[in-house]
Amino acid sequence: MTGNGIILETRHLRKDFQALRAVDDVSIQVRQGTFHSIIGPNGAGKTTLFNLLSGTLKPSEGEVLFKGQDITRFSDTRRSHLGIGRSFQITNIFPNLTVLENVRIATQSRGHDSLKIWMHYGRYRQYEERAREILAEVGLAGRELQIAGLLPHGDQRKLEIAILMATEPELLLLDEPTAGISREEVPAIMEVIGRIKARSDKTIMLVEHKMDIVMGTSDVITVMHLGNVIAEGTPAEIAGNETVQNAYLGGLYKDAMREALAADGREGE
Ligand SMILES: Nc1ncnc2c1ncn2[C@@H]1O[C@H](COP(=O)(O)OP(=O)(O)OP(=O)(O)O)[C@@H](O)[C@H]1O
Ligand SMILES: [Mg+2]
Numbered sequence: 679m680t681g682n683g684i685i686l687e688t689r690h691l692r693k694d695f696q697a698l699r700a701v702d703d704v705s706i707q708v709r710q711g712t713f714h715s716i717i718g719p720n721g722a723g724k725t726t727l728f729n730l731l732s733g734t735l736k737p738s739e740g741e742v743l744f745k746g747q748d749i750t751r752f753s754d755t756r757r758s759h760l761g762i763g764r765s766f767q768i769t770n771i772f773p774n775l776t777v778l779e780n781v782r783i784a785t786q787s788r789g790h791d792s793l794k795i796w797m798h799y800g801r802y803r804q805y806e807e808r809a810r811e812i813l814a815e816v817g818l819a820g821r822e823l824q825i826a827g828l829l830p831h832g833d834q835r836k837l838e839i840a841i842l843m844a845t846e847p848e849l850l851l852l853d854e855p856t857a858g859i860s861r862e863e864v865p866a867i868m869e870v871i872g873r874i875k876a877r878s879d880k881t882i883m884l885v886e887h888k889m890d891i892v893m894g895t896s897d898v899i900t901v902m903h904l905g906n907v908i909a910e911g912t913p914a915e916i917a918g919n920e921t922v923q924n925a926y927l928g929g930l931y932k933d934a935m936r937e938a939l940a941a942d943g944r945e946g947e
Contacts, residue, residue, distance in 0.1 A: 684746075685710040685849055685881050686731065686762075691740035693726050700726040702905035704740070708849070708883060708898075713875050715884045715892045717916075718902035719926055724885045727902070728851050731883075732764040733757040744849070763847025765838050765855060773827025777818060777837055780826050781809035784844035809844065816840045816870045832863030839870055850874065853885045864888070868895070893917065901925065 686708040693701040701723045708714045716724045729735040731742060733754035741750045749757055758764075771780050785805045813819055816836045821829065826837060835855060842850060855871065856864045868891060874880050875895065886892050892899060893913040901909040901916060903925040909916060916922055 683709050683711075685744065686883075687743040688727075688731070689741045689743070691727070691730055691742065692738045693723075693730060693735060694738045699905050701730060701737070704902075704905075704907055706900055706907060706910070708881060710848075710881055711878050712897040713882045713884065713895055714898045714900065715886060715896040716900050716902060717886065717889075717892055718908075721904075722902040723905040724902055725853055728764065728853050728883075728885060732762060732851055734764075758845060758847070761846070761848035762851065763842045763845050763849065764851040765842050765853060771826050771834070771837060771841065773825070775826055776823050777813065777826050777829065777840075778806070778809055778822040780837060781812055781840050781844050782806050784841045785809050785812070788845050809840075812840050812843050815843065815873065817866060830863075831859045832866060835859055835863075835867050836870055839867075839874075843874070848879065849881045849883065851883050854887065855884070856886065856888060856891065864891070871895070 684707045688704055688706050691701055691704040692699065704723075704727060716727065718724055726735065730737050733749075733752055733756070737750065741748055743749065744757070744760055744762060747760075749760065752760070754764075772783070775783075782805050785808045810819075810822065813822060816839050818833060818836050818840060821833060826834070829837060839852075839855065852871065856867050859867065871882065871884075872895065875882055884892070884896070896913055899909075899911065899913060899916045900907055901919075901922050908925055909919050909922045911919065
């Protein structure tokens with residue numbers, strides 16, 4: 679940290695895909711230990727922004743700073759070792775391996791023993807112990823020996839989070855962690871994310887379309903529209919922001935926001 683509590687900063691970040699400006703002059707600051715959500719209509723540039731933060735994409739212009747260090751030219755691997763973790767899509771798990779093996783391999787990569795076949799048995803046991811702890815944290819205790827690819831969707835999402843946690847990131851980038859799972863499975867995922875949030879050493883950035891989740895969990899919300907940041911503030915500030923409501927054509931999310939706030943007891947804040 680640089681002493682100002684900002685773990686991540688972008689300066690005039692821009693990403694062009696040929697003629698399309700997907701991310702346009704985005705300058706944001708994320709405070710250490712906060713839950714910072716990025717919202718915006720489809721195509722707003724949220725995933726592209728995450729790709730620029732994780733190093734999957736290089737910006738056309740602008741800088742990314744992590745704990746005050748300019749990491750704009752760093753590869754995704756280097757950023758991961760620095761402590762920026764991105765949730766892997768389910769295609770990145772080993773579907774034929776057990777749940778435990780998937781997480782153990784990820785803990786080994788943190789210990790710089792990735793994919794080593796020969797390893798002192800004591801070290802191997804350490805990694806396995808750590809993997810079991812993480813699985814318990816995400817609510818997958820008892821599922822260790824199941825084949826990862828055969829887990830129900832909700833549990834696969836938990837496994838993704840476990841794999842992410844195994845790399846011990848300080849900053850977690852979660853892009854729609856509840857996408858593609860049934861409504862009933864959502865609270866369990868949010869409980870896992872809530873537990874991670876409760877640990878003050880973690881900073882979470884979340885992209886999510888479900889407004890009740892965003893309003894209920896975020897400390898700060900940044901709103902993107904057509905590549906630009908159009909607003910930033912607390913959930914109450916964002917819900918009452920007219921520019922934001924207009925960005926969501928036809929007030930698509932307006933009612934959802936009101937409902938979420940009412941449910942959360944924040945209305946009138
Ligand atoms: N690799 C790419 N090549 C060309 N265009 C791209 C690429 N990735 C994204 N885009 C375009 O950039 C814009 C922003 O896309 P992005 O995926 O960042 O939006 P998003 O906010 O994550 O949307 P959603 O909520 O639907 O996930 C879109 O118009 C998209 O079609
Ligand atoms: Mg996206």
